[in-house]
Amino acid sequence: MQGYIIDIKAVKDDDLIVSILTENQIYTTYRFYGARHSNINVGYKIDFELESNMRSSIPRLKDVIQLGFEWIFDNEKLYCWQRFIKLFYPHLKDIEDIDNFYFKLLDKLSHKMIKQNAKRAICKSYLKLLQHEGRLHTDFTCFLCENEILEDISLVRSFMPVHSTCTYSKAFKIKKVEELFFEKSLILFEDEEVDYLWNILLQGL
Ligand SMILES: [Zn+2]
Structure with missing residues (x-):
């Protein structure tokens, strides 16, 4: 799935609540902190997967790939x-x-x-x-x-x-x-x- 990150909120232990605008929905997702995760930021377009979790109503954000813009370093x-x-x-x-x-x-x-x-x-x-x-x-x-x-x-x-x-x-x-x-x-x-x-x-x- 592809989407734009429109909001990021920090929660405990450097975990993040990440809101993503896709074509037809806004997903509220949970991203666990980890050194091997790719860097994410508000405004980035990403390709991602969601993993549902029995203990939480918020799906886990995983397999994030940043889809760069030509002007990302401007x-x-x-x-x-x-x-x-x-x-x-x-x-x-x-x-x-x-x-x-x-x-x-x-x-x-x-x-x-x-x-x-x-x-x-x-x-x-x-x-x-x-x-x-x-x-x-x-x-x-x-x-x-x-x-x-x-x-x-x-x-x-x-x-x-x-x-x-x-x-x-x-x-x-x-x-x-x-x-x-x-x-x-x-x-x-x-x-x-x-x-x-x-x-x-x-x-x-
Ligand atoms: Zn007037």
Whole structure:
């Protein structure tokens, strides 16, 4: 089976509870500490086996093989990737049957990050996620006052549109946000603006 590690919790004696997102499920697994185990970390894509245990409801994680990314030694890319993938755990953890959209999204994103800037590629993937979940608000109605936004627009958590005058957040030209929402393009955005979007994303999916 293949999956992405979206959460790791340390328990007694350096053992770990490892949560893995596969195509259709999130597995919560137990990994015993041992020097011969391969190194694992949040964000890694792994091939693995599970072993059920009569004494525990949590299956044991075994035969782990790390499936590396081309950019795994690029610290900036790995850092951004890990920050993003960690957000999937609180977002999906209570859902029983996971839509394979998420696994595929991460697969595609990991390929795009070979050539693209990490934050830009991740923001674009996040817009696709919002759209898939029906949470991308392309009608440009202000989340706070519920009136239409015609000029300067600000974005708050989950890229919810608001009037710049209704909030004290950074103002964008509406044309720019239209390009962002409809074309999923960040070409018009400067790096510092991408950083701004990135920080909104980090508030949670
Ligand atoms: Zn408003």
